[in-house]
Amino acid sequence: MATRIGVLAVQGAFALHRAHIEALGAEYREVWRHQDFAAIDALIIPGGESATMLKLLATLDLQKVLTEFSTEKPTWGICAGAILLARSVTNPCQESLARIDVDIARNSYGRQLNSSHEEVNGYRVSYIRAPRITRIGSDVEVLAYKGDDPSWVESGKVMLTTFHPETNLHAPSPWHRRLAQSSFRA
Numbered sequence: 001m002a003t004r005i006g007v008l009a010v011q012g013a014f015a016l017h018r019a020h021i022e023a024l025g026a027e028y029r030e031v032w033r034h035q036d037f038a039a040i041d042a043l044i045i046p047g048g049e050s051a052t053m054l055k056l057l058a059t060l061d062l063q064k065v066l067t068e069f070s071t072e073k074p075t076w077g078i079c080a081g082a083i084l085l086a087r088s089v090t091n092p093c094q095e096s097l098a099r100i101d102v103d104i105a106r107n108s109y110g111r112q113l114n115s116s117h118e119e120v121n122g123y124r125v126s127y128i129r130a131p132r133i134t135r136i137g138s139d140v141e142v143l144a145y146k147g148d149d150p151s152w153v154e155s156g157k158v159m160l161t162t163f164h165p166e167t168n169l170h171a172p173s174p175w176h177r178r179l180a181q182s183s184f185r186a
């Protein structure tokens with residue numbers, strides 16, 4: 001089990017993960033410096049604004065270390081975090097780290113769904129100005145859908161959810177447990 005779980009803490013909804021991580025008996029670590037990556041076993045890239053996060057990653061010179069980390073250790077991108085890890089991004093186009101073979105469109109469920117709650121595997125999760133996964137590569141496994149669109153996918157060390165489980169669920173959420181147990185599909 002991952003005993004030290006980092007949450008990228010440059011912007012966005014990182015603090016709510018603390019309760020989930022600690023409920024697993026793991027250590028919560030905020031990550032914003034290069035050296036922080038050496039002291040964690042798994043990473044959450046939280047929701048927020050992906051364009052802002054991207055700028056801050058460049059400013060803090062974290063793109064390379066984050067890319068390397070997510071090649072080797074379990075990394076979960078939530079909403080904006082999923083956008084950062086996708087292979088290509090539209091609506092509008094922006095750079096990404098291309099760590100998983102999916103294409104994703106930002107803010108893609110329209111105004112009325114800027115925020116909504118839905119059930120995934122019996123758990124009530126939140127979609128907050130969520131992106132839409134528009135294409136998946138052949139090595140990507142889909143574990144849940146929102147309508148016809150994949151909303152929970154995994155490949156290698158990377159897991160993406162376009163929803164947030166940290167906002168409503170009792171801690172620890174099953175996704176935090178999955179990350180800690182590193183039980184993604186290899």
Ligand code: GLN
Nearest residue numbers: 047048049050079080129
């Ligand atoms: N709309 C945000 C973006 O495009 C993502 C929203 C979220 O992370 N909840 O980056």
